[in-house]
Amino acid sequence: xxxxxxxxxxxxxxxxxxxxxxxxxxxxxxxxxxxxxxxxxxxxxxxxxxxxxxxxxxxxxxxxxxxxxxxxxxxxxxxxxxxxxxxxxxxxxxxxxxxxxxxxxxxxxxxxxxxxxxxxxxxxxxxxxxxxxxxxxxxxxxxxxxxxxxxxxxxxxxxxxxxxxxxxxxxxxxxxxxxxxxxxxxxxxxxxxxx
Amino acid sequence: xxxxxxxxxxxxxxxxxxxxxxxxxxxxxxxxxxxxxxxxxxxxxxxxxxxxxxxxxxxxxxxxxxxxxxxxxxxxxxxxxxxxxxxxxxxxxxxxxxxxxxxxxxxxxxxxxxxxxxxxxxxxxxxxx
Numbered sequence: 295x296x297x298x299x300x301x302x303x304x305x306x307x308x309x310x311x312x313x314x315x316x317x318x319x320x321x322x323x324x325x326x327x328x329x330x331x332x333x334x335x336x337x338x339x340x341x342x343x344x345x346x347x348x349x350x351x352x353x354x355x356x357x358x359x360x361x362x363x364x365x366x367x368x369x370x371x372x373x374x375x376x377x378x379x380x381x382x383x384x385x386x387x388x389x390x391x392x393x394x395x396x397x398x399x400x401x402x403x404x405x406x407x408x409x410x411x412x413x414x415x416x417x418x419x420x421x422x423x424x425x426x427x428x429x430x431x432x433x434x435x436x437x438x439x440x441x442x443x444x445x446x447x448x449x450x451x452x453x454x455x456x457x458x459x460x461x462x463x464x465x466x467x468x469x470x471x472x473x474x475x476x477x478x479x480x481x482x483x484x485x486x487x488x489x
Numbered sequence: 490x491x492x493x494x495x496x497x498x499x500x501x502x503x504x505x506x507x508x509x510x511x512x513x514x515x516x517x518x519x520x521x522x523x524x525x526x527x528x529x530x531x532x533x534x535x536x537x538x539x540x541x542x543x544x545x546x547x548x549x550x551x552x553x554x555x556x557x558x559x560x561x562x563x564x565x566x567x568x569x570x571x572x573x574x575x576x577x578x579x580x581x582x583x584x585x586x587x588x589x590x591x592x593x594x595x596x597x598x599x600x601x602x603x604x605x606x607x608x609x610x611x612x613x614x615x616x617x618x
Contacts, residue, residue: 342505355506356506480493
């Protein structure tokens with residue numbers, strides 16, 4: 295009974311949130327700058343983090359995120375709903391990241407060539423986090439983006455395939471291979487710790 | 490999800506950009522809008538300037554020439570018309586003058602005849618006396 299009530303409350307809260315997001319989007323589309331700033335605040339962490347885990351550089355990630363939001367401002371008329379907005383931002387950010395990497399001809403370091411962090415005896419989660427981020431950063435562009443979308447945005451392979459316009463099997467293969475490499479690398483690096 | 494997935498989720502959790510991110514973005518958007526407005530303002534001036542630049546200039550010249558030709562043609566037509574009217578008036582005057590001269594000649598001839606008759610009758614009367 296209590297759990298049903300809680301579920302109802304959650305659904306109600308979600309509906310209210312969606313209505314508010316819809317209203318903010320509508321106001322932003324009419325040229326309301328405050329509403330647009332609210333949209334930016336609501337999605338900046340998502341856009342920035344995708345760019346950050348991809349570019350491995352905070353300043354570059356902020357520049358990329360700004361470009362994405364300026365592009366959004368110029369194309370706001372084509373956004374149909376808050377869900378479409380989220381999808382649009384993820385897609386544009388992903389494409390911008392790949393374009394940026396191509397332009398800069400970023401040096402892609404193979405996972406096998408990446409320097410292995412030294413594992414201290416007293417291993418903490420923060421170190422595990424830093425190690426994993428470093429390992430993810432060494433993945434090639436597309437697998438890195440797939441892994442980031444999977445674990446940062448909690449998207450399933452079908453959604454990632456749609457977002458990156460990539461065959462589902464390719465996404466699954468990128469995920470499988472990347473995870474195997476990451477697991478092996480982290481286990482080798484932090485051998486004594488169960489991962 | 491296993492333990493490794495959880496670790497990855499934790500490692501790749503969302504992070505916020507710097508605190509002035511939105512303000513900087515909105516400032517950039519305002520700047521872009523300002524540039525856009527000033528571009529719109531100068532747009533009509535540019536269009537006008539472009540009109541006088543080749544190849545638009547040749548169209549403008551062609552237009553001006555056509556207007557000049559129309560004006561010149563109309564002027565020539567008007568001048569010819571007034572000349573024709575003037576000549577017609579002169580011809581009319583000449584015709585009237587000739588008619589007057591003819592009338593005067595007829596009148597003069599009649600007067601001569603009458604004078605001759607008066608003279609002859611006077612001479613005739615003198616002889617009879």
